[in-house]
Amino acid sequence: MRQKLMALAILATGTTLLAADTPVQTPETLPPAKYIVDWYAPPTDWFPAKEIKDYTLNTRVPDLFWLKYDGAYTLALRIRPILKEMLERQGAAKLVNTDGTGALEYRQDREKDAANRTIGVYKLDVPADDFIEVSFKAKNTARRNAGGNLTLNVDGLATLVTSKDIDKSTRCADGFTAYKVAITPGRGARLRSIAFTVDPATAPDFQQEWVILDFILRRAAPKARFTDIPRRQWIRTADFISNAAGLTASNGIGDVYTYIESAPAGVKTIPLPLEWAKRQPQATHFEAPEKYKPVRVKETINGKTYEGFRVTLTMGDGCYLDFPFKFDATVYNTISFLTRIDLPKDLKQIRNMDSGLKLHPAGLALLGDDYPRFYGTDKVKMNMHYDNFSFGLRSEKYDCEEWTRYGVCQGAVAQHWQRGSAAAPDGWKAVVFDALHDTYIGNKATYYADVSHWCFYYDTKKIPPGQTVTVTLLAPQTTSGLMLAGGDMARYKEFLDAREAWKPDYSDSRKLLEPPAEGRMQKALPIVRNHVPVSEIVVTYGTPAKRNQRVVDRAFERLNHLFTQKYGMTTNIPVLTAPSSANNTKIFVGGSHYAKVNKKQYAEDMAKLKGTDGYAVRSDGRNIYIYAAPFNFVADGRGLANGVYAWIMNNTDIVSVNIDVAEGQFIFEPVRDGNMTAVWGDAIRISPLVYRCGGHYHMTDFMGCTRNSVWADPTLGGTRPRSTNHWWGYGTEKNMDGSKAGKDGADTWGIDFDGNRIRPGCYTGHPCLVNVLENAKAAYIDTAFNKTSGESGYGIGDMKWRQIPQDDDCSFRMFDVFGLWVEDCQTHCHCEKCHTPIRLPNGELLKRPASIHSMREGDFLSTQFYANGCAMINQVNVYCRRDLRVESIAYMWMTEPPQFNISRNYNVRFCPYIRKDYMEPIFAPINDAFYRNINRWGQLDCHFTMYEYTLLFINSHPIADVLKLDLQAEIENGRLEEMFFEGGSNLLPDCLERWVSIQLMWDPGADVMKLRKHFIRGAFREAAPDMEKFFFKTFEACYRAGPSNKIEFEMEGQIGRILKMQPATDGKGGTLLDECTRHLDNALSSVRHPGSKAILEKYRAGWAKFLDANK
Structure with missing residues (x-):
């Protein structure tokens, strides 16, 4: 490619961005007009001013619902008293203490506390120095034994009282009244919160309900919601x-x-x-x-x-x-x-x-x-x-x-x-x-x-x-x-230059299995002597919950399991909760033990580790200290487990090959004298990603890449999603057996072009998003309060690794994310309601075009769906847990951001497939549409994650070189929090790139070639030189003779065709396909390690089928 571009030239001559702030824009970086507006509406996170534990029958609560107003549907805000039935559910779930506290009673004295009557959007950080007014429309739809005023406080910038701040110039319909006040903010003003307070009630049987719409803060001039990358x-x-x-x-x-x-x-x-x-x-x-x-x-x-x-x-x-x-x-x-x-x-x-x-x-x-x-x-x-x-x-x-x-x-x-x-x-x-x-x-x-x-x-x-x-x-x-x-042209040029210069490295790789030079301790410490442990593990758990301690216990079990095989240990290394008096090497895992050794270093490490699942490993010349910071529901457990696994990997030659459970899961050289000395143990490591998932479940935990997201195992300490993969109900449960399909189906089901009801599901269709929302909110709350025994996750090897500690608790405590996916389905509701315009916060109408599968239809559908997701998670946040999230995949018609600010508790899982070019980085011009939207989502106040097809059907294609660049760009431009890979189609050929990819998630700046050589040496041992040639000759052919642009889902036969059309380079005649086969056969004949041999035999059998398919 480089040569082609140079030929053309000759021919021609003859930072982490905070979502609240938008960087300086130029005409070339302005987004489409739909994202440039002269108003601001806050995210949909309307919560009571009181914390959940302090709710009583005096508490007012918000919800969001579809309101038909003036011929369009708008996502309106409603404020009402909390229901006693909900307080009782909260009491049963131990969210609110209702036992003799009077929480289930209305008390007049509580009405004096305005916080009981206030709902708002809090913890904002938005530039406010260009706001000129705040306005909304409201209607008091129910009033008995309660005052009739509504007061708005805009964080000290403005106060509006409905009794006096009426906007008579604005036309209203359906009994609503418009309100408006001017704002004169000071220079550098920031918006921190917005809150509505209703008037006090005067009797226990009071009724009070306010409905609010068209709530905006007007700006002095239009402002882009984000800065685009330069226009194509x-x-x-x-x-x-x-x-x-x-x-x-x-x-x-x-x-x-x-x-x-x-x-x-x-x-x-x-x-x-x-x-x-x-x-x-x-x-x-x-x-x-x-x-x-x-x-x-x-x-x-x-x-x-x-x-x-x-x-x-x-x-x-x-x-x-x-x-x-x-x-x-x-x-x-x-x-x-x-x-x-x-x-x-x-x-x-x-x-x-x-x-x-x-x-x-x-x-x-x-x-x-x-x-x-x-x-x-x-x-x-x-x-x-x-x-x-x-x-x-x-x-x-x-x-x-x-x-x-x-x-x-x-x-x-x-x-x-x-x-x-x-x-x-x-x-x-x-x-x-x-x-x-x-x-x-x-x-x-x-x-x-x-x-x-x-x-x-x-x-x-x-x-x-x-x-x-x-x-x-x-x-x-x-x-x-x-x-x-398109994309980032400067980076793209650097990529093309690097691709042109790419060459394999066939140097001796044996030293790569030795402990890394960086991070070695000043003094080596004995762990096992003559097959007997001369060390002990002293653990301090960061959580009292046994089910969460399991995350760390699994790491200890794995350590002892591997060391017993490698060093022939006659007994396990003891795992204690307090140090013994034995004169041995103590491996302190968790706690603040190292603070007594080096208080300054410990404090610096913990400050860096805060909020991450990273780890620190230190030594005082006598003992080893592994510690981490509180991270999620397992406290410091995930970081401690990562630290233990890293300590194993960096002090031994053990490699997790990730082929299958039965054969070659871990490859290492047994140590006949039974001696093990720790050399590595002075480092701190933090991934730039909050979570990582490398596809396929086999011991990604060991590699510090927890299996999370779509198929969750809570014992891994990753995210704990519930029903994330597809929309299996959420308000459409009525008549899910299909007995009333057709025109008489459930009214929450969507309607197709012929007026028939569509059965909701991943591959069948969507519900009517207008009709389903109230049921969906109730279903989400039911899901949150429902008791669960955990979701069964995937394990490795024998059954003891599969056991998941169970706990009878509410889902909102057991899970971090509630799913709202609609994967692989573009069958939408075509009822009259779903073709009615959507009213945006500023009163403009977003209309659904007649043409289906068009970009403008996507604007409508995206806004409609994200609105439902926001309303659903809002109810869980109001009643159960303020930080529980909803997750949808930004795919198909949801790829581009909607035309309103979604909840800050939204996990947006971006899907760049199926037209991403996986042989060129995300910032390449061919991937501009995806990179552009990654950049947009990264500037919005939500959680941005990725769902990639990087490892799906890759077979023998090289992917890690490009993935490294993708991760760097996505972390920088998209504030990427989590990377999830779809599982591979064939674990045999993609095992190398999978292992390298997982290492890159921890360090996107790592040397890809060095990582590849490390894995090949660890997995194939004596056969490594030939396996390097086998892999690298194939990769080089893909780079030099493969398609200039490789979109995913290409057949493995494409590799076969490329190899057959290239001459062998080893001087033995035939094609490059013949040469690769010779390298594989040579590797099989030279391998001595039984685990490596088992892998190669299986690999060779698969290769035989591949050759047969490519005759």
């Missing part, structure tokens, strides 16, 4: 090569199609052929070309005549045309053409591909000037719009599958149409696509260095009987010297 722009490739770090808006090319037409110096264009290959259809993916025979045409546009083809399309299995033409798309990377799609003038109905091709209103599948919603959207939906078609490139020689014939192409008219181009008037569209750097609408790439065909695809199944669609395509061409900038 077309540039000359030579500018990127010569000065990537200095690119500015001045380098941009405005109308790129017109620019290409002007034939500028240094930009060369080659016409693409119009003769198509007359192929027979394969299966039913497309019709024979004879049915849709293109006709050559000429059209004159703006006084210039263009040649092209026109194809008339009718209902069928699809029109697929491929045009043979060999070229190098790494040089000629820009594809452009003019097109026009003529639809029937009387097109009132269309065949809807989302509903079995039934007829529905035409607007459903017409994009107009909108973009298709490419985030996570499958190829059927990407090809469903009538005013759109797909196009792409393929390589007959190198591609393992002809994806374009299925309609899985790289480009689409609606995505890559250059809106506003002067070259395309009167219904014509100028389409320009950068094959190397543009946003893909499909999740398959091709081998761009050897393109054999360019392709056209239109899915004709959607065309109604008797109707025709006519597509005219003019002047297809490919151009060199241009590229579409």
Whole structure:
């Protein structure tokens, strides 16, 4: 790639950001207009002023609900007295002491304490020096034996009283009244809290209910909610090569199609052929070309005549045309053409591909000037719009599958149409696509260095009987010297330079299994002598709960289990709660013992460790000290366990291979004399991530990467989610057996295009988000109060490692996150309520467009869904636990931030698949859309986590080099808290990259090659030299001869094809595939270690199947 870019250049010449603050913006870094507003509305975290433990029958509580106001639905705030039934539930859960305290009684004297009558949003930190007024609409909907005033306090900036601050100039409906007061903040003012206080009640049987909407603080001028990365722009490739770090808006090319037409110096264009290959259809993916025979045409546009083809399309299995033409798309990377799609003038109905091709209103599948919603959207939906078609490139020689014939192409008219181009008037569209750097609408790439065909695809199944669609395509061409900038161009240039310089390291790796040079103690300490422990573990637990102590106990059990095998210990190293009088090495785990040795060092370490699951290991020359800070529900347990595992790994040659349970889980050399001396033990280590999960459950705990998130094991001390993976109810439980499916189904179920109820579920459909919310809030509260015995988690090896301590307690104590996922489902409710506009806090309306699977529809659906999640978690926060979170995946239509400030207790789990390029870093131009949204979410006041497909179907692909850069950028730009990997498809080939990836989660700056060599030496021992060649030859082939852009889900056969097309480098003839096989066979013949041999035998058997599949 580097050489190609240099050739183009020659041709051309002949910090951690706080969510409350927005950095300085330039025109190039302004986000879309929908995110630039002259108002601020706080996050949805409305809580009573009183802590939960202090609730009584005098307490007022908030909730959020969908209110239909003036023809639109708005997420309104309601303030009411707490219900006695809720206090009783809180008493049973030991949240409120209701036993003889009078909490269940109304007491008049409590009304004097305004905190009992106050709800607010607290602990804010928002710049307030540009606020000019605060306003809202409110209605007192229930009043008996209570005052009729509502007072708003904006943290000393303003006070509003409804009896006097009426805004008569603002029209209201439905009995609401508008209120407003001016704000004159001082310079540097900050907003810390917002609180509403209702008037006191005067009798026990009082009724009081306020409903509030349109609550905003008006700014003096519009302000962006966040700063974007620089806007995408077309540039000359030579500018990127010569000065990537200095690119500015001045380098941009405005109308790129017109620019290409002007034939500028240094930009060369080659016409693409119009003769198509007359192929027979394969299966039913497309019709024979004879049915849709293109006709050559000429059209004159703006006084210039263009040649092209026109194809008339009718209902069928699809029109697929491929045009043979060999070229190098790494040089000629820009594809452009003019097109026009003529639809029937009387097109009132269309065949809807989302509903079995039934007829529905035409607007459903017409994009107009909108973009298709490419985030996570499958190829059927990407090809469903009538005013759109797909196009792409393929390589007959190198591609393992002809994806374009299925309609899985790289480009689409609606995505890559250059809106506003002067070259395309009167219904014509100028389409320009950068094959190397543009946003893909499909999740398959091709081998761009050897393109054999360019392709056209239109899915004709959607065309109604008797109707025709006519597509005219003019002047297809490919151009060199241009590229579409995006992401972080300076970083991208550094990446390309590093990729070009990448080379394997075959140096001797045996010393990598020795204790690291950094972190060694001044004096080595004996642990085992002649198979007998000469040490003891002295543990001080940070929590009295036995179930939470288990996190640390598992580490001790693992230590003794491994040391018994490695050193032949005749008895376990004792685990005590107080030091014995024995003259031995004491390993103090937990507590403040080291403070007595070095108070200053201990204090410095604990200050750094605060709020993390990191650890410190120190020594005084006689004993070893492992300590950590309180972190989560297991106190310091997670950090202590991490410290123990690190101490094992850094003092021994033990490597967790993570292949499977039965064979080769841990590889190490037995020590025949039974002696073990600790050398390493002077370090502090803190991961920049709060949590880490490396996919697959086998002993990721040992590697300091707890299995958390989707499948939780509380004994690992990670996050404790409940029902995170899918929406299994939450208000839709009525009639979940489906007995009343159809038009008579449960009213919380969604409604499809034909008026039938949709069964809620991951792959079936969404509920009606308006109808379901009240039930959903109640279901969330029920979930929180329900007793649980824990969720069964995954373990390793024999059953004793699988046992999970159980505890009969409420879910809100046992879990940290409640899930609200809707994975892999874009079937939404189409009832009248879900097509009613959403009223934003400033009164503007967010309308749902007619077209489905469009970006504008995504705006509506995202705002609607996040609103429901906020209202649901708010009730759990109000009644059970203030810091319990809700988690949704930012995927498909939820990828982009909604148009309001969501709860600060929201876990937003960002999903960059399925169109992320995993062979290029997240900041590469091709990944711009994902990087842009990571940057946006990172500036909002919520919790940002990732759900990655990094290890899904990677097989033999290298991923760690790119992952290292991804982690660095995501931590910096997205304030990333947690990384979760989807499990691998094959643990044998991906074991290396999985192990390296987990180490990178602890230290994203680590040397990837060194980590790889460490693992290979540890896992394969004597066979390491050949296994290095096996892996590194494959990786090098992927980097040098693989597709320029590798989107995920590529087949393993792609690797086989690459290896078969490269000559062997070992001088023994054949292909690189033959050479890799020889290295694997050599490794198997040279290995002596029984654990390594078991792995290699299994690996070789898998390789045999791979070879058979790649004959």
